Amino acid sequence: MFGGGGMNPRKMKQMMKQMGIDVEELDAERVVIETADGDLVFDGAQVTKMDAQGQETYQIVGSPKEVADAGAGGSAGGETPAVEGDDPDATADGADVVDAIPEEDVALVAERAGVPKSTAREALENADGDLATAIAELE
Template identity: 60%
Template sequence: MFGGGGMNPRKMQQMMKQMGIDVTELDAETVTITTADGEQLVFEAPEVTRMDAQGTQTYQIVGEPETTDADAPAVEGDAEAEEGIPEDDVELVASQASVSKSDAREALEAEDGDLAAAISRLG
């Protein structure tokens, strides 16, 4: 980020803190990115880092994604296919907002599947 080359990681953290930059490691299990053309990138057990600087949060995801088609037909009789909200998303929102799965699903439906907005709604 700053071209620290051989700089001591501890020194780098001290410099970032002085500049008002806070870096946090997140314990993420799965990260899913859906592109505009319907492709999904699914990162299992990624390394996720959140950087807070000047009121802006930036996330860095490190891992090898599996690529799937978000528009692929769902399995017949699958509850998430009927509702359009993946069960993994429901579980993630429920755990992050400390609410029941039904409340998480309602928030996701109200926010058209937007995870961050659903968590904010419940928070």
């Protein structure tokens, strides 16, 4: 984009600052990307966060290990998929509290607040499914 092959790194940083782009190195110990086919786990990867006009972008440099998915809904965090009829979170009238909160909402709160999915789900349950309240509670 900039053709920075011979550009001075300090000059490049100055230009990015003028354009409203902020770059920050994160001290990440582990990065996990969950996919439908399994997880990609990066141990000791270099992570760079770039904020350009409020839009955050993360760059991960490293070699991942592939971890096979343990079944539908399984994850590296040790969560187990729910089994119909065997749910400790079911209410007296048979309504399932866990299923009332979409997995996408749990993932969004976990990502935004930087917490495990189990913590995000608990915050969403406490906030009656309100995303903003759950994120604010965790931050």
